[in-house]
Amino acid sequence: MSAEDAAGFGVESPRSPEQPMAFSVGEFKGGVFRAWGWFLLCSLPAFLFVPPALGWSGVYGNPVEPLLSTIPLALVVYLPIGFPLVVLPWSIAAALLGSPFAYTLGMSLRRVQALWVHLAAFTVLGVGIGVATAAIAVITELLPAPAMVGFVLASGIAVPLGWYRTVRRALENDELAAASVDAVPGLPGA
Structure with missing residues (x-):
């Protein structure tokens, strides 16, 4: 059963043969939350980069010192303080x-069905968001x-992961909805 047929029975999918990768506002919001969650994880x-970077940039007097204390410093200072703040x-x-x-x-990609195109595009977007955020952090002298x-x-890892998990879930839901409509006797397509 097609997405249009399933939609006629109360199961709505924004996807169609013309727009196989369309998405609803709810799916989009879910993707944003998933990408954010993946970023946090x-x-x-990334906190392991902070102490050596501070040493290389001259914040510490001896650049070797932060290399030796990277893990303890990250676990004791940067994670409990830097993460929430x-x-x-x-x-x-x-x-x-x-x-x-x-x-x-x-x-812009809703008509493109090739997953690799989406993954590449969302990877570039994730790196772009990371670079823009990093630039602001550097300009403001945060780090x-x-x-x-x-x-x-x-x-760059989190954005495509959030997108991919959201797409897999949406497509699986479409398949389940179509299968459940097909399983009901007396409905067209059953």
Whole structure:
């Protein structure tokens, strides 16, 4: 049964043969939250870049010192303090400010069914959001540029992961909806 037929029985899907990768506002919001969640998870290892970057940029007197204390310093100082005071608010702002770009990109690709095209485009978007956020952090002297590398990588991984999981879930829901309509006796297509 097609998405249009399933929609006629109360199961609505924004996807159609002409727009196989269309999405609803709810699916979009879910994708933003998933990407944000993936970023938070992927940003945890990024904290290992912070102490060495501070040493390389001259914040520490001896650049070798932060290399020797990277893990303890990240676990004791940067995670408990930096995560709630820096990563959470900055990532929320990045998600909110990046969402219109993600929406525009998704809308422009809704007729393209090839998943690799979407993954490549959303990876570029994620890196772009990471670079823009990192640039603001460096300009405002929150952290030196080398400290931001891990966060840019986290963004470049998180955005396509959030997109991919959202798409897989939406397509699986479409299949389940079509199968449930097919399973009801007496309905067209059953």
